Amino acid sequence: MQTSIPNPNEPSTPAEAMSRRAWRPRLSARFETRFSPYAFVAPFFLLFFAFGLFPLVYTAWVSLHSVTLQNTEDMTWVGLDNYSRLLHDPLFWNALGNTFTIGVLSTVPQLLMALGLAHVLNYRLRGRTFFRVAMLMPYATSLAAATIVFAELYGRDYGLINWGLGIFGVHHISWETGNWTSQIAISTIVTWRWTGYNALIYLAAMQAVPEDLYEAAAIDGASRWQQFLKVTIPSLRPTILFTVVVSTIGATQLFGEPLLFGGVSGHRGGSDHQYQTLGVLLYDQGWFNFQLGRAAATAWTMFLIIVVAVAVNAFLAARGWNWWHPRERRAARA
């Protein structure tokens, strides 16, 4: 590919430079070389401007106005009022806390389990293909269907989970109404759906780890567990960073699971807002209270939170790693 594109920095032959007829093709060749890459990437950026950047900027514009869903043309400029109102709204801080706790409750076990699963699936197993496909099935399931089934499983009076717990003498946990129980229930839905997906990503990365690293470790007398800790995990570092970032973004935007889990009171995240995430708060403001300006302010605040969270992740991944492995750091210094 690369060789077929003429390099504009290449000195042109004297014959070409003197010929006026050659001038035109040369210009068009230079033009092509300079601008054709932009043409190739243009479809993506045009779509991105239309469906990514424009909504982002327009949402910022809307967030500075008081505007209702019923009458979107009638916008009143209110400056930063929507933001100051949001920061003084206990519901916002509640939703932020819930988003964080549900995020931790779902992301941490999810990634740890994915790592373990990937490690196991990396061995020669009977029916390995079946397990690998089965693992990804939750990801292919519709979110709504899965959540509604889980809501039934966690039912207070006739739910399967309470029935199972009843055998062990634990009675009638009202999963949906409790603060922690509801958040745990929602986290299990998220974990169930995404563990296989992450495991598959880890598995792909594990298969790219050079075999001789393991051989060398084995010769040095490292056990399987030590090999996993000292060879597999460090080799997976960029992949782990990727999954952590993606999961963090996903957790911050968590919406469908709490909304559908709550049934009638899903839009408020439970009757006491006990599992109202930022996404659900936004939806409640915009589509139940019809206050689009406030919803837009919440959306932008969420966006900023995600940017900060990802930056913190990246920083920790870069710095924290050395802190976590002091020996490597010492080696790097020496």
Next chain:
Amino acid sequence: MSTARRKPHRLFRPLTLVATIAAVVAAAGCGSSSDSGGGGGSASNEKVTLTVGLFGTFGYKEAGLYDEYMKLHPNITIKESSVEQEQEYYQALQTHLAAGSGLDDIQGIEVGRIAEVVQTESDKFVNLNDMGAGGLKSTFFPWKWQAATTSGGATIGLGTDTGPLAICYRTDLFKKAGLPTDPEQVGQQWSTWQGYLDVGKQYMQNAPAKTAFMDSASGMYNAIIGQSPTQYYDQSGNPIYETNPAVKDAWNLAMQAISANETAALKQFDPAWNEGFANGAFATIACPAWMIGYIKGQAGDSGSGKWDVARIPGDGGNWGGSYLAIPAASPHQQQAYDLIKWLTAPAQQVEMWTKAQHFPSSSTASAEPAVEDATDPYFSNAPLGQVFKTSADNLPVVTLGPKDGLIKDTFSNGILLVEQQGQSPQTAWDKTMADIKSAIE
């Protein structure tokens, strides 16, 4: 570089397999979405497909009214789509109205929303008086007509039904708890709401296992509110939900029901509540007329003959009821008007009552003997007509406000804080006030 690999790369195969499965699942998931065909114009023999967007159970299709109409008008095809939850339906309707697209030719509007639509969106609906609806005014209950009419005199919806109140109860559970089962006797015991709570206390003393006296405190609360002429707004349109003594009284009675453990602590319209009907989790439920059909649907054939109907404590009251309106964006306004005029005409309202227990919003219809004579074997041949007619005759003229629906939902939710989560009534009240304020201000 090592060439000997312990683990062969076989990741690709499962991936393609999964992709194939996903594609098949996705393709199967995409149902066929039908579009209403046909252009504008109002030639009477032109083929026209009318779309009707509703929520809950209006019951026109089930009662065969569409088929009847299509037989009378062979050029009309009616397509109904219904959303189970009114909240979700109304939210989608608002989005469609704002965008000016995605609207059906006919849209249902619940009574809790009618004031908001009349006050803020009347320009997005057809003024039915322009189509000649003015002559129908005298056939409807005056308050029902008035609530759908703007201060400028535009009427944007025709009333379908109303929700006069009664109490539905399970005679088999009453018998097991040692209570009288005769509706006359039962009704006398609960001539007041305090009396209703007292019967509840007796019931709970000998209650059959895994049953409670009532389904939810919020059901009782909404019935009590439905008996008050002033609810969440005063006549000049100011919100008074925080200070209205009628609201506070209803709230306090609900709190009493909870503290006496008389409720099954279910959330109305939640799946668990629906299961409660089938499993016999509660012995009584506040019963607007439309609840009759709901009970039959949820409790199923096994509940037949086990239910009965008695008068509502305090008599009178209305909970729910709806309107049919035509969005201005509809290309078939004349045909749509002809259809809603027919559906809400007295003869059809009587039919809807006798077939599907939707109580008429037409005063002409409710005066028909067939309405008062109605009974139902599912409800132990209770005189449904008499009970609901009495309630309808005692209907207060209610002052409605734009955010009635939202405030009602938030109060119902606030009661759950005490009922399901064990918070103190004062905390729950404060939170409810804060929630409403944050939503409407």
